[in-house]
Each structure stands twice: as structure tokens, then as C-alpha cells.
Amino acid sequence: MKPLTAKDEWPDAGDAxxxxxxxxxxxxxxxxxxxxxxxxxxxxxxxGIRHAVESDSD
Known part of the structure; x- marks a missing residue:
């Protein structure tokens, strides 16, 4: 698969x-x-919240 660009960053909208x-x-x-x-x-x-709530009810 050919890369769209060789740049390592997202394209800049302000770059003409x-x-x-x-x-x-x-x-x-x-x-x-x-x-x-x-x-x-x-x-x-x-x-995580569900696990914490279920653990507290024991």
C-alpha cells in the first residue's frame, strides 16, 4: 500500500x-x-466504575 504522503505529521490546513x-x-x-x-x-x-460499584456491594 502506497502512503498518501511522506510526512510524519497531519496535514496543515494553512499550508498552501x-x-x-x-x-x-x-x-x-x-x-x-x-x-x-x-x-x-x-x-x-x-x-472501572462498574467494577468498583460491584466490588463495594459485596
Whole structure:
């Protein structure tokens, strides 16, 4: 699979040399990574709270 870009960073919207395709794909991927991380953190937090509440009721 060919990488979209050789850069190690997300595309900068203010960079005039960044094409629309690179910019929009980069923004979409960045949003997807953030959403997965946020959902994982929320699920782990809920599981921890559930475990703590169930442990206290014993």
C-alpha cells in the first residue's frame, strides 16, 4: 500500500502546498483516531466504575 504522503505529521490546513485530497483525508483520519481513543477511554472508565460499584456491594 502506497502512503498518501511522506510526512510524519497531519496535514496543515494553512499550508498552501497541501492539496485538498491530502488535507481532507488527513482530517478524516485524525478524527477517526480521536474518536476511537475517546470511545476506548469512555468504555474503560465505565468498566472501572462498574467494577468498583460491584466490588463495594459485596
Amino acid at each position: 502546498d497541501t492539496g485538498w485530497t491530502e488535507l481532507l483525508v488527513g482530517a478524516g483520519l485524525e478524527a477517526a483516531v480521536f474518536a476511537v481513543a475517546k470511545a476506548s477511554a469512555t468504555r474503560l472508565q465505565a468498566a
